[in-house]
Amino acid sequence: MGLPAGYSYLFSGQVKVLEETTWNLLLAMLLASVFMYMVLAAQFESFSYPFIIMLTLPLSVPFALLSLWITGRALSLWSALGMFLLLGIVKKNGILQVDYTNRLVASGMAVREAILEANRVRLRPILMTTLSIIAGLIPVAIGIGAGSEQRASIAVTIIGGQTLCLLLTLLVVPVGYSYLAELQAAPWRKRAARAIERAPGIRTTDGD
Numbered sequence: 001m002g003l004p005a006g007y008s009y010l011f012s013g014q015v016k017v018l019e020e021t022t023w024n025l026l027l028a029m030l031l032a033s034v035f036m037y038m039v040l041a042a043q044f045e046s047f048s049y050p051f052i053i054m055l056t057l058p059l060s061v062p063f064a065l066l067s068l069w070i071t072g073r074a075l076s077l078w079s080a081l082g083m084f085l086l087l088g089i090v091k092k093n094g095i096l097q098v099d100y101t102n103r104l105v106a107s108g109m110a111v112r113e114a115i116l117e118a119n120r121v122r123l124r125p126i127l128m129t130t131l132s133i134i135a136g137l138i139p140v141a142i143g144i145g146a147g148s149e150q151r152a153s154i155a156v157t158i159i160g161g162q163t164l165c166l167l168l169t170l171l172v173v174p175v176g177y178s179y180l181a182e183l184q185a186a187p188w189r190k191r192a193a194r195a196i197e198r199a200p201g202i203r204t205t206d207g208d
Contacts, residue, residue: 052176053094056169060090060161067160078150082157094173096122111181115174
């Protein structure tokens with residue numbers, strides 16, 4: 001701004017309140033993610049399966065921002081609130097996939113076949129719930145009247161994030177589950193031996 005020496009500026013009023021609210025909302029999203037992980041860990045009785053489910057959460061944020069950019073909307077408190085709601089909606093797909101895959105694996109089915117069968121069976125309810133959410137929010141996204149701009153920001157964020165990250169969600173969860181199954185199947189001693197063999201400058205023999 002070319003201010004002379006001894007002068008400075010600061011934000012106040014609505015801008016200051018918006019900045020404080022944004023940081024509080026980010027803190028709330030972080031705490032919500034931690035609590036979601038704890039609840040999922042208690043439900044699945046595992047620390048690894050909730051991590052696979054929550055891999056989908058970072059995917060939803062860029063797509064939500066992309067939907068705001070496509071529609072020409074700015075990132076505001078209401079769109080940030082839409083992202084907060086989007087986190088809870090997106091993770092349900094991963095819960096459906098992982099839960100049914102665990103049931104099939106527990107019944108004796110191989111991991112690969114269980115993953116394919118679980119995704120085939122759960123594809124219909126995932127698409128049905130996604131389409132129902134989008135159809136219910138379309139009137140809100142295009143609504144008019146007092147306060148429609150605020151509600152539209154929330155709806156556009158959820159619609160864009162849910163639609164664009166749906167395909168990646170259907171791919172990321174099965175791939176993550178398959179990698180986890182491989183890690184669980186391989187003994188720790190063999191994994192440590194492989195890591196030592198791959199380390200540069202280290203050679204092992206059968207007599208060591």
